Amino acid sequence: xxxxxxxxxxxxxxxxxxxxxxxxxxxxxxxxxxxxxxxxxxxxxxxxxxxxxxxxxxxxxxxxxxxxxxxxxxxxxxxxxxxxxxxxxxxxxxxxxxxxxxxxxxxxxxxxxxxxxxxxxxxxxxxxxxxxxxxxxxxxxxxxxxxxxxxxx
Amino acid sequence: xxxxxxxxxxxxxxxxxxxxxxxxxxxxxxxxxxxxxxxxxxxxxxxxxxxxxxxxxxxxxxxxxxxxxxxxxxxxxxxxxxxxxxxxxxxxxxxxxxxxxxxxxxxxxxxxxxxxxxxxxxxxxxxxxxxxxxxxxxxxxxxxxxxxxxxxxxxxxxxxxxxxxxxxxxxxxxxxxxxxxxxxxxxxxxxxxxxxxxxxxxxxxxxxxxxxxxxxxxxxxxxxxxxxxxxxxxxxxxxxxxxxxxxxxxxxxxxxxxxxxxxxxxxxxxxxxxxxxxxxxxxxxxxxxxxxxxxxxxxxxxxxxxxxxxxxxxxxxxxxxxxxxxxxxxxxxxxxxxxxxxxxxxxxxxxxxxxxxxxxxxxxxxxxxxxxxxxxxxxxxxxxxxxxxxxxxxxxxxxxxxxxxxxxxxxxxxxxxxxxxxxxxxxxxxxxxxxxxxxxxxxxxxxxxxxxxxxxxxxxxxxxxxxxxxxxxxxxxxxxxxxxxxxxxxxxxxxxxxxxxxxxxxxx
Ligand SMILES: Cc1cc2nc3c(=O)[nH]c(=O)nc-3n(C[C@H](O)[C@H](O)[C@H](O)COP(=O)(O)O)c2cc1C
Ligand code: SF4
Ligand code: FES
Ligand code: FES
Numbered sequence: 001x002x003x004x005x006x007x008x009x010x011x012x013x014x015x016x017x018x019x020x021x022x023x024x025x026x027x028x029x030x031x032x033x034x035x036x037x038x039x040x041x042x043x044x045x046x047x048x049x050x051x052x053x054x055x056x057x058x059x060x061x062x063x064x065x066x067x068x069x070x071x072x073x074x075x076x077x078x079x080x081x082x083x084x085x086x087x088x089x090x091x092x093x094x095x096x097x098x099x100x101x102x103x104x105x106x107x108x109x110x111x112x113x114x115x116x117x118x119x120x121x122x123x124x125x126x127x128x129x130x131x132x133x134x135x136x137x138x139x140x141x142x143x144x145x146x147x148x149x150x151x152x153x
Numbered sequence: 154x155x156x157x158x159x160x161x162x163x164x165x166x167x168x169x170x171x172x173x174x175x176x177x178x179x180x181x182x183x184x185x186x187x188x189x190x191x192x193x194x195x196x197x198x199x200x201x202x203x204x205x206x207x208x209x210x211x212x213x214x215x216x217x218x219x220x221x222x223x224x225x226x227x228x229x230x231x232x233x234x235x236x237x238x239x240x241x242x243x244x245x246x247x248x249x250x251x252x253x254x255x256x257x258x259x260x261x262x263x264x265x266x267x268x269x270x271x272x273x274x275x276x277x278x279x280x281x282x283x284x285x286x287x288x289x290x291x292x293x294x295x296x297x298x299x300x301x302x303x304x305x306x307x308x309x310x311x312x313x314x315x316x317x318x319x320x321x322x323x324x325x326x327x328x329x330x331x332x333x334x335x336x337x338x339x340x341x342x343x344x345x346x347x348x349x350x351x352x353x354x355x356x357x358x359x360x361x362x363x364x365x366x367x368x369x370x371x372x373x374x375x376x377x378x379x380x381x382x383x384x385x386x387x388x389x390x391x392x393x394x395x396x397x398x399x400x401x402x403x404x405x406x407x408x409x410x411x412x413x414x415x416x417x418x419x420x421x422x423x424x425x426x427x428x429x430x431x432x433x434x435x436x437x438x439x440x441x442x443x444x445x446x447x448x449x450x451x452x453x454x455x456x457x458x459x460x461x462x463x464x465x466x467x468x469x470x471x472x473x474x475x476x477x478x479x480x481x482x483x484x485x486x487x488x489x490x491x492x493x494x495x496x497x498x499x500x501x502x503x504x505x506x507x508x509x510x511x512x513x514x515x516x517x518x519x520x521x522x523x524x525x526x527x528x529x530x531x532x533x534x535x536x537x538x539x540x541x542x543x544x545x546x547x548x549x550x551x552x553x554x555x556x557x558x559x560x561x562x563x564x565x566x567x568x569x570x571x572x573x574x575x576x577x578x579x580x581x582x583x584x585x586x587x588x589x590x591x592x593x594x595x596x597x598x599x600x601x602x603x604x605x606x607x608x609x610x611x612x613x614x615x616x617x618x619x620x621x622x623x624x625x626x627x628x629x630x631x632x633x634x635x636x637x638x639x640x641x642x643x644x645x646x647x648x649x650x651x652x653x654x655x656x657x658x659x660x661x
Contacts, residue, residue, distance in 0.1 A: 022447065023409075025429030030371075030410055051429075064431040065412035067371055083333035084528055084578070085564045088491030089519070121415060121582065123372055124336035125166050126564070127198035127489060127496030136374065140166035140201075 004042075010035065011043055015050045025051060025061055029068055038069035074109040074116035076151050078102075079133040080142070082119035085126035089141075094130040095119070097144035115151060154180070154187050155207035159258065161194035161343050162375040163336070168219065169202035175223040176204075183227060193344015195258035196498035197245055205240055206230055214240035245514070250476060251500045252468075252484050253461045257344035263382055265390055268347045274398070276466030280355045281401045285315060288359040292462075295470035296482030300337075301327055301418075301455030302530070302559045302633075304481075304548045307462075310452060313442040314360040317450035322362035324353050325427065325446060325453045328369040328376070329411055329418035332531025334562030337486040338456035340498055342369070342376040345460075346383035347392075350406065352459035354397055355466060356452055357404040365406035366446070367456075368423055371413055381408045415532075415586040419632050420453040422588060433588045434632045455560070457486060478504030481547035491528075491564035492518045508542030511565055522567035526575070526649065530559025532582050533637035535644035536575065555644060557637070572649040577605040579641040583634060594635025597626045601642065608653055616653070619646070 014031045018024040028047060032039050039062050048058040062068045080095050099106070102115050109116040125131035128140035134150040158164075158173040173189060180187040195203060200216030204226065214237040215226060225233055237243055251257075260267040268274070280288060292308030299305045314322060326349065330338040342349060353365045369377050384406055387393045395403050409427055411417050417426045421435035424446050445451025461483065465473045473483045481503035487510060489496045494516030511517070511527055518524055526536040535556035537544070544554050551558045566575075580601030587595045601622055607615035623639035630636040646653055 021407075023427050023429040026409065026412060026426065030412070060431050061429065064433075065414050067411075067413035083582075084532060084575070085334040085490040085562070087575075087578070088564055088566045088570065120372060121586075122331065122333045122335075123162075123166075124330065124339040125163050126334045126336055126491065126562070127493070127498075128163055128167055128201065129490070131166065133372075138162055138166035140163060 007040070007042065008046060011046050012050075015047060019050070025053075025058070029062060029065075033068060037072040041070070075114050076135055077116045077118065077133075078147055078151065079118050079120035079123075080147075081121070081123055081125070081129060081131040083122040083126075085122070086129035086131055089129040091130035094132070094142060094144065098132070098147055101144045101148055154185055155190065156187055157190045157192045157205040157207075157212070158202060159194045159344075160191035160262075160375070161201075161340060162373070163198050163340075164194050164201040164203070165375070167201045167217065171220050172202045172204065172218050172223065175220045176227070179223050179227050185227065190261045192260065193257040193262050194340055194498075195240060195246060196254065196340065196500075197243065197495070198497035199495050200237065203237075203240075210239065212240050213238065214243060245495055245497075245499070248514070249500050250484050250502050252464045252473070252476075253348075253457060254341065254345075254486055254498065254500045255464070256348065257340060260345065262344050262346055262379055263386060265347060265386055265392070268345075272467060273347055273463070274351060274392075276463035277351050277354055277358075277398065277401075280358055280466050281397065285359065285361075288355075289315060291466065291470045292359070295465045295473045296477070296480075297458065297461060297465065297473065298481070298548065299455055300457035300461070300485070300560065302557070304558075307454060307458055310442055310454070311356065311360050313440065314362070314450045314452050317443050319450050321364070321447075321449045322360055323446045323449055323451040324356045324360070324362045324365040324406075325420075325424065325451055326353055326365065326367040326456055326459055327418060327420060327423060327453055328367050328373075328380075328456045329423060330370060330373070330456070330560070331415040331418045332533075332560050332562050334490040334528065334564040335488050335531060335560045336490075337488050337498060337561065339373050339376050341456055341460050342367075342373075343379045346379050347387065348460045348463055349380070349456060350383060350387050350393065352462035353406055354393070354401075354404050355462050356454070356459060358397065358401060360450070360452055362452065363403045363405070365404065366409050366427055367406065368409050368411060368417075368427060370411040370417075377408060377410060384408065414588075415582075416588045416632075416634055419634065422632075423453065424451065431588075433590050436631060457560075476502040478502070478545055478547045478550070480549055485546065485558075485561050487514075487546070488560075488562045489515045489565075490562060492520055492567050493565045494519050503547045504545050506542060507537060507544045507546065507563075508539075510546065510563060511542065515563075515565060518565060518567040520567050520569075522569065524565055525568040525570050526566045526572060526645075528564040528566070528575075528641065529562070530557045531562050532579060533557070533633055533640055534559050534562075535640045536572065536648060537644070538648040556640065572645040572652040573605060573609055576642045576645040577602060577609075579638050579645075580605060583638040587634060588632075591629065591631045591635060593626045593629035594631075594638075597622055597635065598638060601626075601638075616646075
């Protein structure tokens, strides 16, 4: 559980840091997610207040974008490219093999919370696919094995 | 000893960082002093990590280099099995016309002096001596059209913004590059970020804008890093700031990071996103040129459009216009991807045929199987069969064949591809990424997936439904996400009918 006082204090700091920007909401949400691994529900009213926006409006923005999480992900996030250029290089098989390697039936987080597997639509590595992102590490010509090794490293 | 190891994301994804570390380590062991430059990529992705060693005869290439190759690279480069010869003589590279990408891979991306030594800032210096009319005339004469997909003449867009009266105007660079099969924006920003800064500054001078934003997708952390660093360095050296290069008007810029929404590449959705709103598409009019970011006149241009501007001003509009075909002037950075032997970034004048690109430049498929389909222009682009390989690469030429060039991504598939699955994916992608504003797109795409599943199960009656659905999406969508998804879907249906009939026969 987040300590409420600490949480709010840190959140206010983040907001203050970005408030001078034109259109500060997305930068604030990115910073919040970088800090807590997701955008906690409790952050919404505080941000809304500081930006003179309605809660519903901020909530609407958070839910619109695929990047913002409502709950924290697993310890390592594996994003496998599911877009066309990677499909042409065996990407569909890589998605299945990766899910299988982590014992998942579908995209999501393993029961032990160690790994989250998600699709991503293009990493700009389309000439060396199939591509994957493990944490912040890019993998070209990825295999379930190279992804597994990267998760462990 | 000067050695280049790209820090381009594709090179890094193939182990460039480990190779760079190994070079430093092995050099230290040998007591050799190495000056290591992390350059951009030369675009020959199948050779990445492509290491270059500077010699008296120029830069020699080695690739693809692994950590195990490094000791021999330092001891006996001349006889190294991965030696590729002088990098600029590698035929794939030598065949290109690199204008926009001239410096990518050549220079240290974050060295402003390297940038200037290779022709950087000449365009801006010339632009600062021209008046507004002359600047616009130069842009119009160049024939440059938007490289983000729609192909709108850049000079005309700028003129609209220039003539608008407002206390504040903006230059917004669209670096959302969401199309599968494209990476030109990424490579440019990682390999020569000052070019984009210079292009945006010239745009600012031309239209009277003092503030610029580069909206980069969050999937591109390396590009975000390089652009942010370059902007910081440009500001420190008074290139950007209260007076461009100390003599011009004010211009400054910032990087903003997207949040994983494909539709935010659509310009009005992008503006909403920059303003901190949901990335829904705005109805046009008003044009962003008149009421764009925060309601102010705004130039929205793709990375490649803006990054080509410095070349045009440095070398003259006529020189640029002299390249190309028909109404497609200048060069286009082709991004060759998917199942190919030689993939990467190939900049060339418009006009090369699709067949030449796929067979000669890309060398056919990596799997060695026959090519079946080529998707050109991203997820909203049509699938081309081999029978259309004579189509020359140009806006009108592809339009005439029921396709589009989009951002010039070329994705090759071999004969193992199931086109019904590809059509289904196009609908699925549209459903996932729809901004939700219009029904044909939001609901239509979901119906499209269901309808294709029925066809896959052999339900012949579903085919007319799919055709109707595509018509409705094409005619009733506000933007090209819903409006163009029928391109990949219907091109798959009409060009590859066997993939849609096969299962039907099996069911009968
Ligand atoms: C769904 C959708 C996605 C788009 N994605 C991009 C993109 O990622 N990058 C881009 O430059 N243009 C994209 N566009 C085109 C832009 O709306 C706009 O035409 C372009 O940024 C204008 O710049 P240009 O004239 O320099 O091409 C997209 C359009 C649509 C409808
Ligand atoms: S076509 Fe789709 S993405 Fe475009 S405005 Fe309509 S709902 Fe939004
Ligand atoms: S912001 Fe409320 S659940 Fe995501
Ligand atoms: S399609 Fe997978 S990286 Fe571009």
